[in-house]
């Protein structure tokens with residue numbers, strides 16, 4: 001057994017109100033720089049829709065993720081030799097126009113306009129060229145199904161739905177899907193990078209890009225099936241969600257979670273067995289990938305696992321965190337959280353509790369009074385949402401979706417009985433194969449969980465990163481980069497300055513010029 | 515031998531080659547972040563396609579052509595039984611084809627960089643300098659190959675420029691060998707040396723990062739906090 005800890009996130013989609021707070025705070029924290037302004041490491045899409053970038057799920061075009069070739073796991077975009085032969089021109093790049101051309105507004109005319117008969121207008125200006133432009137697509141063009149009667153047809157999750165059924169989908173349902181990098185257990189972005197600049201952190205599974213090692217070969221963006229590696233057009237380097245590692249390392253949740261208005265995000269760690277990953281990612285039937293992924297996770301209460309984790313160097317606070325992990329509870333114990341597109345074989349680690357609301361909506365108001373025995377047949381009937389959700393979360397397996405939705409219905413009904421002092425219907429519990437205890441835990445985690453229950457984040461043990469005594473009193477000289485990077489002396493400047501001076505210096509324009 | 519000759523064919527070459535070597539060490543140590551191919555494909559794909567493909571595949575052949583023509587002495591070919599005709603056939607046809615591809619590619623890249631505004635505006639001056647210089651080097655080189663070799667011209671670079679350059683590399687320079695070379699060749703040599711001099715300070719450093727280690731690396735890279743690189747699978 002080769003035990004590893006891995007950070008994961010679960011989002012409860014029923015609670016997402018589509019407010020984009022997460023995207024904005026993430027952008028303010030990480031990407032409000034020239035070259036990165038178009039990046040939304042966290043974005044919230046309205047589904048159905050083609051998303052951001054356009055049709056990111058259409059892997060026939062985008063070529064992301066892994067496929068099975070003769071039983072072997074291989075990158076869909078091609079293997080190593082193929083990459084080197086295409087290094088001068090990667091035919092599978094998703095160009096910036098498929099995200100959107102970033103723009104700002106010509107605010108100056110508002111202030112400096114002379115008195116005129118008509119109000120002055122701030123026209124949009126491209127941040128790539130500084131020219132005036134027409135806005136024809138943006139990062140969230142399809143918000144609340146805008147224009148989806150046109151774009152919705154190109155949503156790959158619509159496959160398996162018959163034409164006439166499809167025609168009604170925009171009346172049928174709508175949901176929000178907040179997305180960040182999945183910090184995959186089997187990350188194709190890492191595998192795609194010829195320089196080895198993208199890596200997975202051994203201690204906690206966070207996937208990062210080494211900015212000094214990135215050589216601009218731009219294969220990682222193709223490799224990621226979720227299109228969550230972005231290309232900074234200013235520095236010519238790949239950038240991606242960092243899982244807010246500086247916050248995580250001190251036990252704080254990511255900024256998107258911290259600021260989430262719906263309080264729908266959970267963060268925790270799970271233990272998994274690294275030796276089993278390849279086998280799990282290579283199961284033949286795509287529908288088995290969800291189960292294979294679940295089987296990777298180790299039971300943190302199992303004494304054998306605890307012992308192995310200690311041997312692997314995980315401290316007691318990490319083991320405790322794994323035992324209290326909301327991720328483990330939601331994914332493994334309650335089995336209501338599901339991975340996004342398991343068929344990409346990436347073993348993603350941001351999971352989702354599918355939304356029940358599209359189904360409940362069809363009953364109109366006063367839903368809570370409706371008896372599960374009425375809703376169950378409806379769940380089976382509602383082909384569109386079920387199939388659609390299955391295409392998102394279970395590689396098309398509708399049974400899993402049904403079982404999750406039924407659990408959510410039963411949980412509500414059970415808690416209702418408890419609150420009203422009635423005898424809960426034991427028969428219902430049997431139908432969903434859950435004990436009262438887990439059902440109650442499910443309720444607590446969903447409805448009344450405190451900050452410290454939603455985010456169980458063990459601090460990183462930086463104090464073990466190096467022998468701190470060795471560094472005592474040294475001036476920080478090392479062999480190649482001299483002491484410019486590590487100097488304590490404020491007179492020594494950092495070699496990379498990311499202020500306006502730096503941007504001006506590399507010949508590009510700064511935000512001031514726009 | 516005039517001072518003029520001494521400068522152009524002795525001092526200047528060593529100056530540029532020194533810059534080339536020392537400059538790379540300097541740049542790598544002071545600007546690791548800037549060491550990249552600076553791909554602009556994300557902003558513009560269709561024109562890059564032919565420009566980059568023609569240029570790069572062309573320049574690879576051109577490089578090996580130079581090894582064969584300049585670094586390998588003429589005597590070697592005679593010893594292994596490659597006749598003058600066979601050599602010239604190769605030089606003209608393969609060298610010519612590679613030259614055309616490279617030249618067309620470079621000009622396409624230059625055209626793209628100057629006309630696509632999102633590329634032009636986000637270029638550094640040195641991105642233009644590199645492309646212009648490369649175009650000069652390639653076009654003078656190509657016209658020399660075609661002009662002199664194909665027409666069976668009297669000038670044989672394998673008995674003049676080749677030995678001179680090998681002399682420079684082995685620190686036994688003989689300036690006399692190139693002083694009488696035709697002006698086309700002289701411009702080619704001069705501009706190529708200039709390119710070597712600025713090479714370390716431009717995007718051209720990406721050439722050294724050709725990631726061959728990818729071929730036998732494990733797919734998934736892990737790194738530990740201690741900074742040791744670990745790979746798995």
Ligand code: HEM
Pocket residue numbers: 087088089216217551552553554555556562566570573623624627644645648718720721722724725
């Ligand atoms: C040996 C391996 C080489 C590799 C792997 C390589 C790879 C690349 C890549 C990935 C790009 C970026 C293309 C893009 O915009 O997406 C590039 C651009 C470029 N390369 Fe290379 N290259 C190599 C050798 C060379 C050599 C030997 C030269 C010239 C002597 C060269 C000159 C250039 C130039 C001038 C550009 C910029 C093109 C532009 O204006 O956009 N490369 N190369």
Ligand code: SF4
Pocket residue numbers: 180181182183184187188189190207223224225226227228229240346
């Ligand atoms: S989701 Fe994140 S870890 Fe997974 S392939 Fe994409 S960038 Fe890499």
Ligand code: SF4
Pocket residue numbers: 015016017018019020021022023044176178259260261262263264
């Ligand atoms: S902040 Fe929370 S509720 Fe708002 S869009 Fe993001 S995930 Fe949804």
